Amino acid sequence: MTRARGGTGIPAPLLVPAAAGIAFLVLPVVGLLVRTPWSDLGPKLTAPGVGDALRLSLLSATLATLLSLLMGVPLAWVLARSRIRGRSILRALVTVPLVLPPVVGGVALFLVLGRQGLIGRWLFEQFDVTIPFTTTAVVIAETFVAMPFLVISVEGALRAADARFEDVAATLGAGRWTTFRRVTLPLVSPGIAAGAVLCWARALGEFGATITFAGNFPGTTQTMPLAVYLALQEDTEAAIVLSMVLLAVSLATLLLLRDRWLGRATVPVA
Amino acid sequence: MNRRMAALGAAALLALAGCTGSSASSRDEATGSSAAGTSGSEQITGTLTVFAAASLTDVFTELGDQFMDDHPGLEVRFNFAGSSALATQITQGAPADVFASADEVQMAKAGDAGLAVDPAVFAENPLMLVVPADNPLGIQLPGGGGVPSLTEILDHDATMAVCAPQVPCGAAAAKVLDAAGLSAYPDTYEEDVRAVLTKVELGEVDAGLVYVSDVHAAGDKVVAFGFSESFQAINRYPISVLTAAPNPAAAQAFVDLVLSDDGQQTLRDAGFLEP
Structure with missing residues (x-):
C-alpha cells in the first residue's frame, strides 16, 4: 500500500486520458446541475414523500451494508485464504448478482423468498410471514445486489496483504480465530472500509431488484431511486431535484467517511 | 363481439x-x-x-x-x-x-x-381486477347478475398491486379506487401495467388492476373480474x-x-x- 502522492508530475500520456475520464464521469452531473430548477427548489423538495424516501434510502442502504459486512467479510476470507475445493466456482458465484440484470435478481428473490417461493412459502404457511412489499424486502434486495462489491474489495485487500504477519502471529501461538481478529482484520481494514463504501453507494442507488421484489409504496418501500424514476414519468424537473438531493447526500456522506476512515492510506479497490 | x-x-x-x-x-x-x-x-x-x-x-x-x-x-x-x-x-x-x-x-x-x-x-381499454389462476382468495361474483362493484368483489383484506399514479394505468386505477372508496387499499404502486400482471401471475399479490387487453395477453395465468367502477376511467x-x-x-x-x-x-x- 502506498501513500497518495501530492503535487503534479503527471506524465502527459496519463494526464490526457485521465482528464477525459473525469470529464466523462462529471459532465452528466453538470448537465443535471444546469437543468436544476433552482427557483422552485423549495416546493419540490418539500413535496410529500421526499423526506420519507430519503430516510428510507439511507436506512435501508446502511442496513444492507451492515448485513453485507456480517456475511461478506467472512466470505471474502474464505475466498482468499482457505484451501477448500471449488473456490474458483465459489468466486464466480459471488459475482452472479453483478452480471444479473437487477430486475431478474428481483424475480429470482421472489422465487426464493416470495409468498410462493421455495423458502417464502414455508415462512408464509408456518409463521404467516411475508417478505415482499416490506422494508425488509428492500434491505434484502439491496444486500443481494451490493454485497459482491464488498466481497470483491475485501478479497482483493486480503490477497494484497502480507500473509507473513499472520504466519508470525501463528508462530507466537495465536489461534486462527485470534489471528483473524487481531492481525488480519486490522491489516485489511482500509479494504473493508472501501468495500463498505462501494457497497453502501451501490445499495443507495439500487432500483431494479428493489422495485421488483419490494414493490413501490411510499414510506415502506419507495426509496429515492424509485421516487426519481416515477417522478420522471410526469415531471422531469422534480426528478432532477430528487436526483440532486440523493447525489448531495451520498457525496457528503462519502467525503465525510473518507476523511474519517480512509484518511490514512489510499486503498486499492479490486 | x-x-x-x-x-x-x-x-x-x-x-x-x-x-x-x-x-x-x-x-x-x-x-x-x-x-x-x-x-x-x-x-x-x-x-x-x-x-x-x-x-x-x-x-x-x-x-x-x-x-x-x-x-x-x-x-x-x-x-x-x-x-x-x-x-x-x-x-x-x-x-x-x-x-x-x-x-x-x-x-x-x-x-x-x-x-x-x-x-x-x-x-x-378499461381496467379489470385480476387474481392468480388458483384464486387464493376464493373471489366469486356476487349473485343477482349485473356488473358488481369493486367493493363487492374485494370484501376483505388482500394484497393488491396497481400501477403508480404517474403512469396512465395508475391514473385510471386511482380514479376507480377513489370511486369505490378503496384509495388506501393497494400495497404497491408498480412502474407499469406488465409489472402488476407479473406480480399477480407469480402469486405474490392477491389481486391487481390491469387493462382488459392484458387479461387477454395473460391467458389462463390469471382470472379476471369486471367491475362497475371501471367505467369511471376508461383509457x-x-x-x-x-x-x-x-x-x-x-x-x-x-x-x-x-x-x-x-x-x-x-x-x-x-x-x-x-x-
Whole structure:
C-alpha cells in the first residue's frame, strides 16, 4: 500500500486520458446541475414523500451494508485464504448478482423468498410471514445486489496483504480465530472500509431488484431511486431535484467517511 | 363481439380523422395477403419507428408484421415502454415517426411541444381486477347478475398491486379506487401495467388492476373480474404521426392501418374496445 502522492508530475500520456475520464464521469452531473430548477427548489423538495424516501434510502442502504459486512467479510476470507475445493466456482458465484440484470435478481428473490417461493412459502404457511412489499424486502434486495462489491474489495485487500504477519502471529501461538481478529482484520481494514463504501453507494442507488421484489409504496418501500424514476414519468424537473438531493447526500456522506476512515492510506479497490 | 358495430366505429373514426386509402376488406380475406392497408400511391420503404405504449406490445407487433408483409423493403421498429417515458423521450428529441399513447394526457405532452397534431383515438381499454389462476382468495361474483362493484368483489383484506399514479394505468386505477372508496387499499404502486400482471401471475399479490387487453395477453395465468367502477376511467388510446417524423409517408400509412377495419379487428381480437 502506498501513500497518495501530492503535487503534479503527471506524465502527459496519463494526464490526457485521465482528464477525459473525469470529464466523462462529471459532465452528466453538470448537465443535471444546469437543468436544476433552482427557483422552485423549495416546493419540490418539500413535496410529500421526499423526506420519507430519503430516510428510507439511507436506512435501508446502511442496513444492507451492515448485513453485507456480517456475511461478506467472512466470505471474502474464505475466498482468499482457505484451501477448500471449488473456490474458483465459489468466486464466480459471488459475482452472479453483478452480471444479473437487477430486475431478474428481483424475480429470482421472489422465487426464493416470495409468498410462493421455495423458502417464502414455508415462512408464509408456518409463521404467516411475508417478505415482499416490506422494508425488509428492500434491505434484502439491496444486500443481494451490493454485497459482491464488498466481497470483491475485501478479497482483493486480503490477497494484497502480507500473509507473513499472520504466519508470525501463528508462530507466537495465536489461534486462527485470534489471528483473524487481531492481525488480519486490522491489516485489511482500509479494504473493508472501501468495500463498505462501494457497497453502501451501490445499495443507495439500487432500483431494479428493489422495485421488483419490494414493490413501490411510499414510506415502506419507495426509496429515492424509485421516487426519481416515477417522478420522471410526469415531471422531469422534480426528478432532477430528487436526483440532486440523493447525489448531495451520498457525496457528503462519502467525503465525510473518507476523511474519517480512509484518511490514512489510499486503498486499492479490486 | 359485434363485428358490424366495430366496422361502423372504425368507419366513423376514419371519417373523423380524414384518413384515406384504407381498403375495406375484412380480416378474414386479408390475412397474409398484401391487399390490405394503404393503396400504394407512394412507395413506402426505409425504416419506420413506432413509439407505442407497453400495453400495445402484442397487438402492434402483429400489425407491424402485417405492415412489413404489405410493404416489402420497409423495416418497422418498435419502442414499447410506459407512455409517460415515451412522451418524455419524444419531447427530448427521439427520432420517432409514430406515437401511440395509452392515454390522452401523454399524447397532449407531445402535442404541447408541437410534435403531434390531430391525434386520433383508435382504442379504449378499461381496467379489470385480476387474481392468480388458483384464486387464493376464493373471489366469486356476487349473485343477482349485473356488473358488481369493486367493493363487492374485494370484501376483505388482500394484497393488491396497481400501477403508480404517474403512469396512465395508475391514473385510471386511482380514479376507480377513489370511486369505490378503496384509495388506501393497494400495497404497491408498480412502474407499469406488465409489472402488476407479473406480480399477480407469480402469486405474490392477491389481486391487481390491469387493462382488459392484458387479461387477454395473460391467458389462463390469471382470472379476471369486471367491475362497475371501471367505467369511471376508461383509457382512450390516441395515435399520431409526429411532425418531426423521418419517414412521414410510412408513418401515415401505419396510422391508416391501425385505424382501418383490418387494424381495428386486430385490436378487438386482442381485447381492446372500440373508441
